[in-house]
Amino acid sequence: MPRQSPSTDDLFGETLPPAGRGGAAPMAEALRPHALSAVVGQDHLVGPAGSLTRMLERGSLASLILWGPPGVGKTTIARLLADRAGLIFVQISAVFSGVADLKRVFEEATRRRRTGDRTLLFVDEIHRFNRAQQDGFLPVVEDGTITLVGATTENPSFELNGALLSRCQVLVLKRLDDAALELLLARAEAGAGTSLPLSPAARASLRAMADGDGRAILNMAEQVFAARATVPLDEAALTDLVARRAALYDRDREEHYNLISALHKSMRGSDPDAALYWLARMLVGGEDARYIARRLTRFAVEDIGLADPAALTQSIAAWEAYERLGSPEGDLAIAQLVLYLATAPKSNAGYRAFGAAKRAAQGTGSLPxxxxxxxxxxxxxxxxxxxxxxxxxxxxxxxxxxxxxxxxxxxxxxxxxxxxxxxxxxxxxxxxxxxxxxxxxx
Structure with missing residues (x-):
């Protein structure tokens, strides 16, 4: 029995724009919400008791940094905030803009202000601006020439100037969960006027392939519709049709440190299954197995120590095995080491003892x-x-x-x-x- 698509009024709070019914715009753009209440997966911000909802009710929209993964609604929220607050929406990207572009935007905002119009400047990828460029925002944010809304996928604590952060409120957007992604699929079906030709398992697989990215799932849904399949596609057919979204992983940014922390703490917590999962996430994301081997060797002496002296021997052996075999064969040696360390008895007594001895040595000078x-x-x-x-x-x-x-x-x-x-x-x-x-x- 075909799925019953919800009405567009239920999904959007207003009529779906014509582009959503077969226009030239990509589906992700055509189905962009036209009300904050229609933004999915971010109820803590745009729900009835959300931070942004309360801010708009008070009539005091502050400059903001929207921090979250790709495809969760940062640009959409910025546009809707400008509309609700009666501000002129201006968008730039830190990837393509320089000092001259910023200067022109600030001058235009100053002219608007003289005529009674205010500007919301949305800066996508704001973390790409260098420190000097970020400092350029300070005077125009401070005097109210612009209301700044910056979007970033990186931790603002690491990537943005402290002075700029002190003038903005940081709001965290969440990765879209399964329910939010399903709602987006229902919107896509309502906009197309037909159900996606997918088996239940393939539909679940499509949500998993999106990996929390709303834009990605709508782009993949658009490919499924374009295939004009006459029978529901199974998982294999879906995989052949669309490309799986690459998992988020930057080897020199926050996700790198988050995942190695998760691996370390899973092993410390003697959970080999969780540890293997985080190891796989890092290797699939392209992490250098040598870096992981070095961190595992550190774990052997920091968290196991003399509770199992063989842990250090196993670590060096696995590291050496990887050096000899390389990937993918050597990955198994690293995985075996993770299992060994996660299931070994744990003790940080040696780690703590050395720390205490160093503090004593520093405090006693050069006693013979x-x-x-x-x-x-x-x-x-x-x-x-x-x-x-x-x-x-x-x-x-x-x-x-x-x-x-x-x-x-x-x-x-x-x-x-x-x-x-x-x-x-x-x-x-x-x-x-x-x-x-x-x-x-x-």
């Missing part, structure tokens, strides 16, 4: 070792007491003398506190035994 553990290769050094009283541990009971090896003037400190997991259980037993002997022989 105690004289009894110094070598005395010359007569003068022997006369000065070097080596006097040193107990050779192998000649003592239990091969343990219990002597002090800290500098004079420093109390003995226990930096390393094994946590009793994995191999550290045996280490803790030994240290406790030696501590008891030390007390007896003090």
């Amino acid at each position: 070792p105690p004289a009894h553990i110094l070598n005395a290769p010359t007569k003068l050094m022997k006369d000065l007491g070097y080596g006097t009283g040193y107990a050779y541990d192998h000649d003592t009971q239990d091969a343990f003398s219990g002597q002090n090896y800290f500098p004079d003037g420093i109390e003995r400190t226990q930096f390393y506190r094994p946590q009793g997991r994995g191999h550290e259980h045996e280490i803790k037993r030994r240290l406790d035994h030696w501590s008891k002997l030390r007390e007896e022989r003090a």
